[in-house]
Amino acid sequence: MALQKKRFLKVVFLLLPVALAGVYCGTSLPAWTMPAKGLREELTRVSAADLKTLRHSSALLAEQTQKMQLLLEEVAQLRAELSSVKEVQKVNQAASEMASEVYVQMSDWALKSSGATIDVQRTSETYSCKENWGCRVLWFFRTANPPDTILQPDVSPGNCWPLQGHQGQVVIRLPAQVHLTAVTVQHIAKEVSPSGTVISAPRDVAVFGVDADGEEETLLGTFTYNVAKELIQTFPLKNAPLPRAFSYVKLLVKSNWGNPAYTCIYRVQVHGKMDIPGSQTVAEAHVIQLGG
Template sequence: MLQLKKSFKVFILLVSVALGVFCGTALSEWSPWTKELLEKMQSVFPSGRTAFWNSHTLIETQKLQNLLEEVTQLRAEISTLKELSQIALDPCVRTNWALKSTGATIDTQRTSQTYDCKDSLPCRILRFFWAASPPDTILQPKVFPGNCWAFKGHQGQVVIKLPARVYLTAITLQHISKDASPSGTIVSAPKDIAVFGVDTEEDTEEETLLGMFTFNVEKNPTQTFPLKNMLLPRAFSHVKLLVKSNWGNPWYTCIYRVKVHGKMENQKDLTQGQDK
């Protein structure tokens, strides 16, 4: 019964305010009513309950903000997945232009030097069992522990001369998994990488940034990344892979295999190289 009386008081207060606004009556003209109704309102809604209402509102607002942030992040992830799914369905991705057997080569003049094993004590110990592989190792299909090209430190680059001018759409980087590694770690794997399309004519050289990505060692050892080949697609004769960091090895970084995907500028130049 008490709760019913309080509800009725609230109803009367709301009706009174509505009538005052509707009729254009100033609150000062019916201040006795206002004062009495406000006092009754305070008895119906104690200060503690008002504080609870404000606190509850803030919590709900924060939850809504967090939800909006999650939605934004999910939209970005979905967009990336769409790009990758389109690449996976693209027949150009099944074509690998970075195969030595179809004419791809390494531009050694613009490629980092191969790591010399004598620069680190662990490597010197294993030197009798492990020989340095040349840069064109990354252009061959055989991937097994130790069969990689290594350069000194965590920063380096390799420039691949393609067998034809290609409209580049994606690049694939392949490493071994932790399970396949004799040490159980793959800290020598590249991490942050930038890809450039390169054009060389006589003494001039022009580079165009096509994408930056991170090779995640916690994911599949073979990872494909879409490239942004400008608003107007352009064909390139070379691809430059710039490694900016690795996953923690202080002495060297290993690249096992690189695949370059895209469509040839002139289909009559060369039969498309199919990945083996």
């Protein structure tokens, strides 16, 4: 009997911790479950907010990326436009320099107001019609115009210089040493001519560069003034611009368009680039380049 009682107590002692643990777990499990559920809900809420924020940030990043791409495209377009503008500026500058060079070379050096004069000693005589009663009816020959008439821009009908005969010459003293490029001759139209014709206009002409002392002449070119073409005709000189500069130019009229008594010259222009001491001409620079 005592032995059975002893075994029973032993079993009780063995089962008591298990029972106590069960009671503890049964009473504590609901208490642990409540915080865990709240924690999951809180984590879910926080994760959703973070996800929303992340999505918003991603959308902003995409928007900013798109704006940046558009900005880069605008910058590229501006660079292209700027490059185009620079090219246009270069072209305009080159055109301006070319136009300036053409303007300089086409400047009129045979202009009285700029200092050009006539070398009367080497110029043909002026036609006089005192002994020819037929020409007296033409009002512009009552008082013959002097040779320097051809150095003035007034080309109104009758305002010409009549040289004696169908051949003759005029020597123009330029206001500077000039590398010559071209010569321009101007006449009037037949419709406004007091005589009703232009047979007194110069036809075949030769141009010479003349030394100051007049001992040496250099043929610069020959040309024909055609009365059937424009009133103002420009004739380039050979090898222009000439490497040598001249301060005197001679126009030799070899023939006119049929008037045996006189040749009427209205306007003569001499073109070229003024010689600047110490500077190289185009021809000289070319020779140096070939030699170097």
